[in-house]
Amino acid sequence: MLRFVLKRTGDGLLTLAALVTLTFFALRLAPGGPFSRNRKISPEVQANIEAAFHLDEPVIQQFGRYLWGLAHLDLGPSTRFRDYSVSDLIASGLPYSLTIGFWAVVVATFVGIGFGLIGALRRNSATDYAVGVIAVTGIAVPIFVIGPLAQVVFALNLNWVPVAGTDGGWRSLVLPILVLSLPNIAYISRLTRSAMIETMRENYVRTARAKGIGPTRTIVHHALTGAMLPVIAYLGPATAAIITGSILIETIFAVPGIGRFFVDAALNRDYPLVMGITLLYGGLLIAFNIATDLLRGWMDPRVRHG
Amino acid sequence: MPLTPTTANLLSVRDLVVSFRLPGGAMTAVDRVTFDVKPGEVLGIVGESGSGKSQILFSLMGLLAANGSVGGQAVFQGQNLLGLTPAALDRVRGVSLSMIFQDPMTSLNPYKRVGDQLAEGLRVHQGLSKSDAWRSAVKMLDRVRIPDAANRARRYPHEFSGGMRQRVMIAMSLLVRPALLLADEPTTALDVTIQAQVLDLMAELAREIGTAIILVTHDLGVVARLCDRVIVLYGGRIMEQGSAEPLFINPVHPYSQGLLAATPRLTDALTPRLGTIPGTPRSGGAMLPGCPFAPRCTVKIAACETTQPPLTAITPDRHAACHLTGAP
Amino acid sequence: MADLSPLALQLRRFRANRLAMVSLGLLTCIIFACFFGPYAFPFSGEDADFDYISARIDLFSPHPFGTDEFGRDLLVRVLEGGQVSLTIGFLGALVAGGIGVLYGAVAGYAGGRADSLMMRAVEILYGFPYVILVILLSLLLGGGNVALFAAIVFTLWLTPAVIVRAQAQSLAKREFIEAARAGGMTPRQIVLEHIVPNCAGVVIVYGSLLVPEVILAESFLSFLGIGIKEPQASWGNLIQAGVSEMETDLRLLLLPGGLLAATLFCLNFIADGLRDAFDPNDR
Numbered sequence: 001m002l003r004f005v006l007k008r009t010g011d012g013l014l015t016l017a018a019l020v021t022l023t024f025f026a027l028r029l030a031p032g033g034p035f036s037r038n039r040k041i042s043p044e045v046q047a048n049i050e051a052a053f054h055l056d057e058p059v060i061q062q063f064g065r066y067l068w069g070l071a072h073l074d075l076g077p078s079t080r081f082r083d084y085s086v087s088d089l090i091a092s093g094l095p096y097s098l099t100i101g102f103w104a105v106v107v108a109t110f111v112g113i114g115f116g117l118i119g120a121l122r123r124n125s126a127t128d129y130a131v132g133v134i135a136v137t138g139i140a141v142p143i144f145v146i147g148p149l150a151q152v153v154f155a156l157n158l159n160w161v162p163v164a165g166t167d168g169g170w171r172s173l174v175l176p177i178l179v180l181s182l183p184n185i186a187y188i189s190r191l192t193r194s195a196m197i198e199t200m201r202e203n204y205v206r207t208a209r210a211k212g213i214g215p216t217r218t219i220v221h222h223a224l225t226g227a228m229l230p231v232i233a234y235l236g237p238a239t240a241a242i243i244t245g246s247i248l249i250e251t252i253f254a255v256p257g258i259g260r261f262f263v264d265a266a267l268n269r270d271y272p273l274v275m276g277i278t279l280l281y282g283g284l285l286i287a288f289n290i291a292t293d294l295l296r297g298w299m300d301p302r303v304r305h306g
Numbered sequence: 307m308p309l310t311p312t313t314a315n316l317l318s319v320r321d322l323v324v325s326f327r328l329p330g331g332a333m334t335a336v337d338r339v340t341f342d343v344k345p346g347e348v349l350g351i352v353g354e355s356g357s358g359k360s361q362i363l364f365s366l367m368g369l370l371a372a373n374g375s376v377g378g379q380a381v382f383q384g385q386n387l388l389g390l391t392p393a394a395l396d397r398v399r400g401v402s403l404s405m406i407f408q409d410p411m412t413s414l415n416p417y418k419r420v421g422d423q424l425a426e427g428l429r430v431h432q433g434l435s436k437s438d439a440w441r442s443a444v445k446m447l448d449r450v451r452i453p454d455a456a457n458r459a460r461r462y463p464h465e466f467s468g469g470m471r472q473r474v475m476i477a478m479s480l481l482v483r484p485a486l487l488l489a490d491e492p493t494t495a496l497d498v499t500i501q502a503q504v505l506d507l508m509a510e511l512a513r514e515i516g517t518a519i520i521l522v523t524h525d526l527g528v529v530a531r532l533c534d535r536v537i538v539l540y541g542g543r544i545m546e547q548g549s550a551e552p553l554f555i556n557p558v559h560p561y562s563q564g565l566l567a568a569t570p571r572l573t574d575a576l577t578p579r580l581g582t583i584p585g586t587p588r589s590g591g592a593m594l595p596g597c598p599f600a601p602r603c604t605v606k607i608a609a610c611e612t613t614q615p616p617l618t619a620i621t622p623d624r625h626a627a628c629h630l631t632g633a634p
Numbered sequence: 635m636a637d638l639s640p641l642a643l644q645l646r647r648f649r650a651n652r653l654a655m656v657s658l659g660l661l662t663c664i665i666f667a668c669f670f671g672p673y674a675f676p677f678s679g680e681d682a683d684f685d686y687i688s689a690r691i692d693l694f695s696p697h698p699f700g701t702d703e704f705g706r707d708l709l710v711r712v713l714e715g716g717q718v719s720l721t722i723g724f725l726g727a728l729v730a731g732g733i734g735v736l737y738g739a740v741a742g743y744a745g746g747r748a749d750s751l752m753m754r755a756v757e758i759l760y761g762f763p764y765v766i767l768v769i770l771l772s773l774l775l776g777g778g779n780v781a782l783f784a785a786i787v788f789t790l791w792l793t794p795a796v797i798v799r800a801q802a803q804s805l806a807k808r809e810f811i812e813a814a815r816a817g818g819m820t821p822r823q824i825v826l827e828h829i830v831p832n833c834a835g836v837v838i839v840y841g842s843l844l845v846p847e848v849i850l851a852e853s854f855l856s857f858l859g860i861g862i863k864e865p866q867a868s869w870g871n872l873i874q875a876g877v878s879e880m881e882t883d884l885r886l887l888l889l890p891g892g893l894l895a896a897t898l899f900c901l902n903f904i905a906d907g908l909r910d911a912f913d914p915n916d917r
Contacts, residue, residue, distance in 0.1 A: 015757065015758050018758050019758065022758075023770070136899065136902060136903075139902060140846070140895060140898040140899040140901075140902045141895045141898065141899075142850055142853060142854065142894065142895070142898070144853070144854065144857045144870075144873060144874075144877075145873060145887075145891040145894065145895055148873075148876075148877045148880050148887055148891075149887075149891070151880070152880055152881075152884065156881060202412065203407060203409060203412040203413045204412060204413055204414055204415040204416070206369060206407070206413075207407060207413045207414065207415075207475075208415070209368075209369060209399075210367055210369060210399055210400065210404070210405045210407075211399065211400035211404075211426065211427050211430075211478075212395070212396040212397065212398065212399030212400030212401060212427075212430075212431065213396070213400065213426060213427070213430045214393075214396050214430070215392070217430065221418075221426075222415055222418075225417040226416075226417065237760075240764060241764075243765075244764050244765040244766075247765055247858070248854065248857070248858070251858060252877070262766070262769075263769070263858055263859075263860070266769045266770070266860070267859075267860070274770070277766075278766055278770070281766060282766075299417065300416070300417060301416070301417065301462040301464070302416060302462070302464050305462075305464070305465075
């Protein structure tokens with residue numbers, strides 16, 4: 001088991017390293033520097049600014065400087081918000097994004113698995129179809145359509161929650177979390193349902209039934225593990241999807257999280273901020289993928305024995 | 307479970323019918339099959355693929371597919387298995403009625419330790435504690451000749467070879483000391499070199515405990531090796547049945563004769579050709595009005611295609627369903 | 635049962651799936667409306683009609699579904715937006731699928747070092763939250779519609795590649811490939827003539843999901859302001875405009891949103907139907 005853990009962690013670090021390098025060089029090679037969109041400034045001022053941000057040095061040197069900064073958890077200054085460093089900006093937005101993202105994953109997982117199991121065990125019943133409809137809606141109707149509609153219905157008309165912003169305490173988070181989790185609820189419930197149906201057909205479940213241990217025990221002790229494996233494998237991509245979706249959610253619901261910073265930074269060529277957030281997301285995702293792989297290794301002995 | 311020494315039948319199957327609802331219509335897999343099993347005896351059911359032999363076992367165990375339905379009765383220890391609710395059936399399955407399946411590679415739960423899977427039956431049905439059940443499991447693994455049983459019990463199925471997994475299955479099904487063991491082609495998926503070993507082990511253990519076996523197979527050699535009595539099945543109907551050795555020496559039904567002629571024997575002269583049965587086995591579709599074997603029979607008469615020959619006694623120990631061997 | 639080729643059987647199964655067939659019909663109507671509908675009107679989506687600013691729905695007026703705050707007919711704009719979204723959708727899926735299939739087929743067939751390297755690259759790219767990748771790429775390629783298209787395609791070819799590679803791997807071990815090699819076929823020939831065609835089933839099933847994914851990606855980006863930009867219409871940026879008006883005038887949101895949702899629904903049901911038809915073990 002230990003070897004498996006080490007290998008996965010090593011793989012993850014390698015991927016992270018590739019991520020850092022790729023992003024850094026890709027951005028440097030992108031057309032236009034961080035200041036080319038501003039109003040006209042004299043060449044001398046431009047040169048000074050560039051020097052201050054070390055943009056005049058050879059690219060390799062800039063990279064080295066960046067890596068050194070990383071080691072000290074210093075992501076450099078933002079080129080757009082001159083008074084703030086990237087770390088400051090990320091720190092200010094992170095709590096919102098993390099909270100919403102975390103709860104969205106939790107809700108999506110539990111509700112999704114629950115719906116999927118109900119669908120599998122009560123096939124073709126009314127509940128199954130109802131769950132199916134929710135599933136297709138979540139997958140087909142985009143977040144940026146559901147989000148505003150939800151705002152219109154629940155906030156503007158029913159007044160249950162505030163429309164946007166973060167002033168309403170936990171109430172402000174309800175809609176963002178629910179809307180963000182919807183596509184994943186849909187996907188996870190479909191995945192769980194088909195995985196469960198397929199697992200129930202397996203020969204070893206038939207053996208369990210032949211032992212007369214009863215339907216509950218058969219499902220919980222024998223079918224569930226096999227059914228959950230594909231779902232857990234999906235949790236990694238699910239988190240990626242939630243990160244993606246959170247950018248939209250933050251825009252729609254006016255939440256000052258790092259998703260919004262990212263879009264702004266990209267549009268304004270604020271390299272350090274883009275890099276910082278990319279690293280953060282990438283690192284998070286890699287960590288999450290390692291965690292789910294480890295979980296699968298624990299559940300399926302064939303995986304950890306190589 | 308303790309068996310009362312009696313010559314009364316352990317299992318009485320009467321007019322068992324198994325049919326499936328398919329998109330193209332209904333299909334009868336087993337057509338009014340009737341037989342008995344005595345305590346401790348080994349009954350072989352032999353037939354080609356599609357003869358319905360496995361479905362007989364599945365229907366007894368309540369493991370038929372969702373589109374299947376049964377008719378007739380199967381009285382086992384005073385109860386009609388075919389009429390039991392799933393809950394009642396669970397008190398019989400894994401208690402006095404066990405089954406082993408054809409493919410050992412997929413019949414064990416890959417995510418649980420082998421010892422746990424063995425112990426499960428004891429814990430659920432006999433209420434044994436975890437440690438007691440585990441101890442019994444290890445002892446049984448040893449009995450089926452798994453080396454280093456105590457350690458092996460902690461392993462997972464993928465760490466065992468096919469033959470060993472099937473021995474684990476045998477151990478698992480006999481650990482609860484059932485009165486009847488259903489074996490569905492237990493060695494078909496195994497290497498030829500170990501088939502005999504596994505079969506002998508199964509028979510030996512069953513004899514020790516006093517378990518009767520219904521052994522389904524398409525391999526006549528397997529039947530000859532182990533079985534006291536034999537049923538020859540074709541197209542869902544019994545063609546011939548009786549004590550094994552006499553049947554093999556002197557088959558009466560054209561199908562049985564064909565089967566045995568197609569089996570090479572060491573004592574045969576070196577003939578250039580192996581006997582074959584013309585045609586292909588029945589696959590799906592409705593039952594024919596006459597004898598199911600008629601399309602392939604080399605000695606059929608007119609009546610064979612219009613009326614089904616009933617299963618009649620040729621001698622007290624032999625029954626056959628053929629117009630040509632009809633009752634005197 | 636009649637003797638039909640596997641393909642004919644699969645098509646028959648698809649046709650039997652009513653939901654998929656209805657979706658196919660509806661989708662065809664939507665496509666038709668988007669590409670030919672605008673011709674029914676004497677104006678285009680960019681023409682401002684100053685007599686009718688922010689007009690409401692009035693089926694008997696020259697602007698049956700009303701106009702936006704610039705006097706542009708809403709229906710025509712939505713239909714024109716549909717042209718953009720649908721074109722990018724199908725074209726993008728085709729290109730992404732094509733790249734993915736080739737990449738996957740080569741990796742799966744080659745095996746060994748080449749395969750690990752290629753799959754490692756895929757893994758790394760997979761690790762990016764998808765929108766980040768698209769935005770980065772879009773920037774790199776200078777913004778603009780071509781960049782957008784390239785960026786979307788570049789993020790979406792990964793999944794077909796992974797799936798085809800798995801298929802190719804199992805195919806590569808089959809005897810007929812061995813026979814082809816023994817017969818003197820070059821690797822390039824084998825990949826193009828044997829591996830790729832045999833992945834057709836898998837590709838159709840998973841590839842059909844690519845179309846709604848591309849449309850969703852483009853709408854998403856246009857909604858954020860990174861994709862198709864004003865004054866050119868796309869469902870994404872129309873929805874965004876609709877959101878800013880949603881407190882007072884819902885129809886600016888509902889018309890493009892509804893049409894987008896309907897299109898995605900249809901595409902998903904069709905993809906489901908294809909999957910059921912080509913792989914009947916599901917459900």
